[in-house]
Amino acid sequence: NAGVTQTPKFRILKIGQSMTLQCTQDMNHNYMYWYRQDPGMGLKLIYYSVGAGITDKGEVPNGYNVSRSTTEDFPLRLELAAPSQTSVYFCASSTPGVVLGPGYTFGSGTRLTVV
Amino acid sequence: AQTVTQSQPEMSVQEAETVTLSCTYDTSENNYYLFWYKQPPSRQMILVIRQEAYKQQNATENRFSVNFQKAAKSFSLKISDSQLGDTAMYFCAPGFDRGSTLGRLYFGRGTQLTVWP
Numbered sequence: 001n002a003g004v005t006q007t008p009k010f011r012i013l014k015i016g017q018s019m020t021l022q023c024t025q026d027m028n029h030n031y032m033y034w035y036r037q038d039p040g041m042g043l044k045l046i047y048y049s050v051g052a053g054i055t056d057k058g059e060v061p062n063g064y065n066v067s068r069s070t071t072e073d074f075p076l077r078l079e080l081a082a083p084s085q086t087s088v089y090f091c092a093s094s095t096p097g098v099v100l101g102p103g104y105t106f107g108s109g110t111r112l113t114v115v
Numbered sequence: 116a117q118t119v120t121q122s123q124p125e126m127s128v129q130e131a132e133t134v135t136l137s138c139t140y141d142t143s144e145n146n147y148y149l150f151w152y153k154q155p156p157s158r159q160m161i162l163v164i165r166q167e168a169y170k171q172q173n174a175t176e177n178r179f180s181v182n183f184q185k186a187a188k189s190f191s192l193k194i195s196d197s198q199l200g201d202t203a204m205y206f207c208a209p210g211f212d213r214g215s216t217l218g219r220l221y222f223g224r225g226t227q228l229t230v231w232p
Contacts, residue, residue, distance in 0.1 A: 031218045042119070042206055042222035050218065058219075090160065094218055103150050103210070104220060106160035 002026045006091050006107035013081040013114045021076040021110050023091030031094045032074040033104070036060065036087040043090060049074055081114045088112070117142050121207055121223035128197045128230055135182075136192045136226045138207030144168075148210045149183065149190045150220065155203040163205070166190065197230045204228075 004025045013019055025032065030051045035043035035058075045058030049068040063085055065077040074093075078085060088111050092104040118141045128134040136151075151163040166174045166183050174181050178198075182191045190209070194201055204227050210220040 033219075035222075040124075040224065042224045043220075044222075045219060048219065088158065092160075103148075103152075103162045103165055104160075109158045109160075111158075 004091055004093055004105050004107040006089075006110050008110060009108065010111050011113070013078075013112065015081060015083065015114060017081050018077070018079050019081070019112075021078070021089055021091075021112075023074045023076065023107060024072050025074075025091075025093045025105070026072065027093060027095075027105065028071060029093035029095055029105070030071065032068065033092045033094075034058075034064075034066065034074070034076045035090045035092065037090060037109075038087050046076065046089075078112075083114050086112060086114045117209060117211070117221040119207055119209060119221050119223035121205075121226050123226045124224070125227045125229070128194075128228070130197055130199060130230055130232050132197055133193065133195045134197055134228065136194075136205050136207075136228065138190045138192070138223055140188050140190065140207070140209045140221070140223075142188065142209060142211070144211055149181070150208045150210060151179070151181070151190075151192045152206045152208060152222075153201075153203045154206065154225070155200075160206075164192065194228075199230050199232065202228060202230045 007022045033048045034046040044060045047066040049055045091107040147168045149166045153161045164176045178195045204225045207223045208220040
């Protein structure tokens, strides 16, 4: 019962470094999302995808890039990491059709610290 | 843009008591869904309860129930017989399935609930 798998769970980056947060799901969900959660704040949408080859910006896309070459995978790329990107990152997926019926399935999150 | 307001940053309740968390939102949509998610210290996001906006009957899930007032755009969560394991951050999240907001959930800032013995 894998659901949505995120790796890594924790990471410390130095300013200016780059990294990719991995997200994969095994439920054949068309819709996938990346959110960030800052302390005391709700989740803000970074990017989302409604299917392989289709991605779009959310509320806070600056400093990030995504790709969706397969239904299963939706990696998030951080280029030139900045302290403002210190956050907890969540990947999520949902079913097409009755899109929001069961809500999202979330990954367990990645805590990223940029120093 | 859809806005979500959770006006109680923190709440506490004694074990076995009842507590209500409030949530209001702003939308021009008529059909949508509403969710409450729980985030314990483990960080995992866990679905607590959901409500379809077209249904007048309030959703209930064991000790959790909602009071949905569509005209007032209010969606509160009531937790009965609170348990220590209910200690968590709770997020209200309306979601939409049409147009530019397709498939998106909008999250409030959360309410930190502490249940004490």
